[in-house]
Amino acid sequence: MRLGRLQRWLWGGFAGLAAACAAARAEPAPVRPNFVLILVDDAALMDFGAYGGEARTPNIDRLASAGALFTHYRTSPLCAPSRAMLLTGIDNHRNGVATIPEVLPPEHEGKPGYGLRLAPEAITVAERLRRAGYRTYMTGKWHLGSGKGDLPSSHGFQKSLALDASGADNWEQKPYMPYYDTAPWFEDGKPATLPADFYSSEFIVDRMIDYLETDRATGDPFFAYVAFQAVHIPVQAPRSYTARYEAVYDKGWDSVRTARWQRAQAMGLIPAGAPVAAKPAGLRRWDALPNPERRLLAKSMAVNAGMIEAMDDHIGRLIAYLEKRSALANTVFVVTSDNGPEPNEPVSQRGFPLWMRMNGYDQNLDRLGEKGSFVSIGPEWATAAAAPHSLFKFYASEGGLRVPFIMSGPGITAQPRVSAAAFVTDVAPTLLDIAGIEGAGGMTMTGRSLRPVLSGAADHVYAPDAAIGMEVSGNAALYRGDYKLVRNLPPHGDGQWKLYNLAQDPGETRDLGSTEPARLRSMLADYRSYAKSMGVLEIPEGYDPFRQITLNTRIKILKHHGWALGGILLGGVALVILTLRLIRKRRPA
Template sequence: MRRSIPFLSSLLFGLASMPANSRAEVLPKPDAPFSGVVAETREKSVPAFPQPVQPRKGAPNVIVILLDDVGFSASSTFGGAAQTPELDRLAAHGLRYNQFHTTALCSPTRASLLTGRNQHQVGFGNLADIATGYPAYNSVWKSETASIARVLRLNGYSTAAFGKWHNTPLWEISPVGPFDHWPTGLGFEYFYGFQAGETSQWEPQLYRGTVAVEPTKKPEQGYHLTTDLVDDAIKWLHNHEAVAPDKPFFLYFATGATHAPHHVPKEWIDKYKGRFDQGWDRLREESFARQKALGVIPAGAELTPRPEGLPAWESLTADQKRLFARQMEVYSAFLSHTDHEVGRLLKALGDEGRAEDTLVFYIVGDNGGSAEGGLNGSDSNLGTLQGSNTEVAFQLQHFADLGSPLYDNHYAAGWSWATTTPFQWMKQIASHFGGTRNPLVVSWPGHVAETQAIRSQFGHVNDIAPTIYAAAGVTFPEKVDGVSQLPLEGASLLPSFADPSAKSAHREQYFEIFGNRAIYKDGWVAGARRYAPWEAFTNLARLFRGGFENDKWELYHVDEDFSQAHDLAEKNPKKLAELKAEFDREARRNAVFPLVPIPDPDTFPSPAAGKTHFVLYEGVERLPTRILPDISARSHKITAAIDNEDGGAEGVIVAEGGRHGGYSLYVKDGKLIYQNNLFGQTLEKLVASKPLPRGKVTILYEFDVDFSLTEAAKGLLSSALVAKARPGRARLAVNGEEVASGHLSLFGGFRSIGTETLDIGKDLGSPVSPDYASPFAFTGRVEKVEIDLKK
């Protein structure tokens, strides 16, 4: 085990190694001169192998843990009702930061965290899923913003990433890349995780490096993604300890938890039965009292009121209360289960004897609690983007199965507000701390002056990179891979490790997500909010509306008003005007404008753009939707050439999507079947009238859109994100003979789900049809599948 150096020495060395014009650093470092001797003969010569770059002696291991969609007050460590004993244990021997901030949304937070810059500088002004053709919003990680992993690796560290990676352009997520913007192209030597904004915790779509891999077990065999990620991370740690125990490592561990779907084993849910019957209003009061008792908020902090548009708990019906309380039981169980699994990772570190020389940053959420489930929550969360059924009576039909593989469930928006106590608002709302303030716990045994201590310096995720560089004695490079680097935007938190009264080095920070925006400067915050987040993706007119000049700005003196309880805009218009002008300067410097650029599907890069004919051969699998022909709401045909040599073949010929939306063409019990799955809520089938013949078979499926929508269809599509589902006439033919036909009430919309893929000869991930279990591989041979888009 490497010996840890005294804290003061580390601090001074770290501060001395911060960026300075006089100490320009270029990475990769040039090869060291040959240290041997080359003479005319072997006897007079001395060999010497090139030596790898060596880290600074005593440089710590670094682990950064990032949870997903966890509000400030969700965990027991910060006053919440969800028990997080492992986080409590880490905090008991470390520091709790109560004025640490994220960007209010996932992709942007990760881009800022992993670079030390502002999210717009990296190219992630909003979600990777809705990239637009502007430099700050195109989701193409900028080469002038090298990642922590790249810088540390070039300074002698091993690097690995596990879990959620939501920072690769969607059109580059394919079996053939390019892979420059995957984790392994951005400095991580090892990656195991998923590429989307969310995935099923039971049936995830995973990658090891750049290669798609399948989970080793099924849900019924005890598989869960968080457990799998921890197991893999522990294996990596053990291998590293076996081979390179003296080499420091940087391990980035980003769970899919607790983002929807809220998937967790039932035994964890049972622990919370009845714990939330009091409702969200009362929960906020209880959490507020616990926060005061824990000291994680100041004694003078005030509890802010419920926002307009969220119902009071007492105004709800008995059915609403019953459903909503269950949703929060599932969510809290999910957070507790996550805490347990992360605790296993930290225990493994301790078992190896590495805890003493490891700096751990545990960031409890990449934004505030999520209101994206809507006012009722949902059991088909991604389907809500297309208008799936979220009625309470409908959800109560599956009440007992929330949290299971069967549902893509999310809690009601009231709980997202409750888990951001004492602040206003929640995820997406970058104008208020409910969206941007998340707990940070730091542990570094022997280097933290106090234990169980609170730190109240203003901080931001872009502070993590400079803190790591300072602790590791790494000089920030002027150039990486020949590219001049943008300066770090964050400031090191290292001085606050030893001194609770150290002044905040981070004196100014702008925030902006979807036009919700704010500016912090020297204890003041001015911000403007544009919409209620529970309507963000079901009311695009609201989300993408203009009129920014008419937005109402609020003003808070947060040095004195911890929770932003008192708007001083009318009392201090001069200060407000000063901060609004400052936001404008920072926005221009960081390329934030234009605000809320509207994504244009016609300009979104895709290998499928402009094509109408596609040929897919045997062995093609795990193709994400963004690189495929978009057949939603379009007349199309699918032609498959198969070999049913023995006459008994069955299985999937082609499938796209999964349990929560998609289509599948398969053979079961000798019959050809086409399954249409709308959000997992409407299942329609065409079944062939006769058995599939023996030998070589040509199968044709045709769908012709009916553009004369029924009133029912119009109602379903009225709140859709994109009108990408339509009714139409479908038919199946075998060797030129029609064997089935029928009318589909609605086809499409599943591409917005984005977590599932297209597969030839099998259905990976979750099954499109309840008639089979994945992968239901075809037992004959699928020679070729052709997809044609009709004019």
């Protein structure tokens, strides 16, 4: 009797377990989404159509209309630190890329956080996704090192085509500044040669599609990091795109600056009536320039808009590919910029025109932006592009930090305006959260997942009293609620801390330091706490990033061409000696 009961109990238990297993097998596992992370280079907040820009960007706008368009997202003011934070979710001083090598002062060389290569403990989102079974790809600008263990293939990307430089020509494999002696492209960790018909935006997307197609049969989800060169110097675009904007910028930068400020208010990017940022000192007046110079400058900005539209067209090809392969509906897109618009105008710098001629560059107006053409928009157009905000790339003012940020895809509620604060370090933890992957191992991320905001479950992830710091090469900021503490170094800053209420004054026009001294002291204490915990080094006395890049470039030139310069010098000395000997021989005894 007891045995029978025991048998029935055992059989019942087995039956229940079998039923549970069968139910588990019948219930499909959750489908993990694909990810496409699109990074634009030097795009201002209002450069895309969805944010009120002049350039046509229907594909980016399509993603924005179906997803969440953020209006208060901040990055760093320089490319490599932003890219390192984007990929790791870790502050730039902790992940190893505190600044860029071009502006690194010798006092900081080799110091913790300033090695300018990703620290081994700073595990990228690509590596974390790869470990979880994702296919991982990267195409475009890397700028995080090309030494042993530095390229994408050592940081989680199974296939990659990477440019390890701050920029390069978009039509040919050649450098864009004397700091580099070539355009260092690598494929899967090995030096790569570009095709003869290369155009950067097209080729970057072509190669990404190749990677996706080659491994499509595996059925595994993918992470695709697409890092465009647009719109970094040299600004270049096919003639067909530039031609559409030939007349758009003829009235000059003040006209564009005012129009963007007005559109920003109409679109709700800033409060109605909020003042536009003051213009930096020393800028040229449009109406004081001779007509040939105005024509060149107007067309330079037309090339800039054309380059943005060309990039958007190629983004459209990637979207179309995913749609054709029935992968689009399960793909999360991120579109953002590494920092604000680029103000540098290299052509006006001493010696640069000679370097241009030696490297096959000119500024022929008729074919401006095409192969062999060197274009930059300069500080006046950068000021207009950054409107209604203050300053531009390199600086910690809003024009350098506040950039577009769009997320679209499964699980993301369509939201035409997301006013929640978000930061570049939030992207990696957000993607991992959406994928259902724990961020175990390696260095702790400093960012937060934005998933509650994206799903509509919350309207913010940072409390109003949360203090968020940022520093690159002495330019620094700390956000706390509506308030911002900021310091900018010369030439466009004075090195002094200033306090602004961004809810009322997004253009940073009214320093509240003297009227709210207690808040200034409190936020300065928060910044110092941030700097200490992250390992921020004090900037050397008299440091100027633009003078530093000149010094670092000269050192690089000597490294690249020291043997040639030495040969020329020795040849000159030999010629002088030979000449003196001939003179002595010809003298009468």
